[in-house]
Amino acid sequence: MPQTTLGTPEDAAAVNTLRVGVMRLARRLRHQRADRSLSLAEMSALGTLYRCGPMTPGELARSEHVQPPSMTRIIALLHERGLVRLEPHPDDRRQKTVSTTDRTEEMLAASRSQGNAWLTELAGGLDEEEWALLRAAAPVLHKLAHQ
Amino acid sequence: MPQTTLGTPEDAAAVNTLRVGVMRLARRLRHQRADRSLSLAEMSALGTLYRCGPMTPGELARSEHVQPPSMTRIIALLHERGLVRLEPHPDDRRQKTVSTTDRTEEMLAASRSQGNAWLTELAGGLDEEEWALLRAAAPVLHKLAHQ
């Protein structure tokens, strides 16, 4: 089991630097988002649905840490825009299955590429050595965020 | 002038990995915040005031990308809690000077240490080599976020 101790003052300083950098960069990235016609919560739900596959409204609400009535609203708007498909649940007639559509993928791809373009330009201000360090650490940051 | 090109497919993949990791980690960190009695906007304004020093309500509104009436509300609440001091502006009687108090620093320190503790525990799940990579990249990420 990979477990690190992180006891030194250098470790503590790095954790703090990492936290501040992540929060600020995320805030700036959020301001960059492409399609202003969808709220953050709507975009996020759509992304989860795309990553994790079809699920019921209740499951999606739990995934997004949102209450069921809020998810009802979000799904209604996404459905209206043709960004999700709703189908009856195979086993339980109370539930539904929410899934993505072709337009979802286009939409998310556009959003991703806009964020990446902005970040690429920002990273262009680093020198070669700095970028090499950050590039090497990117997969670790991703793993950290998802564990 | 340090400028990198970032043209390779590996660069593009790293940018995307970085973006996803940063966004997700920031979202999880936000859920971790200590004092739930202050909103995100209130915490952020307080942090800016602490980092940048005393300023007028208008300056603070511009810094936070918020409209003046919203800042009026935020400042009123912070003042009520003893987290900011309000003083007449030396030159212009229309303006005020907003500054931090002793309680501000305590408050921000508590918030920082809670975030760091959570992140330290999470980073404990990495192995030594991964943590070494991330620790080395932390100052670069910070620089990127602030440039």
Added chain:
DNA sequence: TATTGTTATACTCTATAACTATA
């Protein structure tokens, strides 16, 4: 009787418009 999802309603946060005081 418990669970899934929806409707009704209230609260929080933010914005725009109108106003007051000062420059």
Added chain:
DNA sequence: TATAGTTATAGAGTATAACAATA
């Protein structure tokens, strides 16, 4: 007449409570 800040009011977005349908 222009500017700094406030008050009044409206619009998102989310939550809790009450309800309908199904298990």
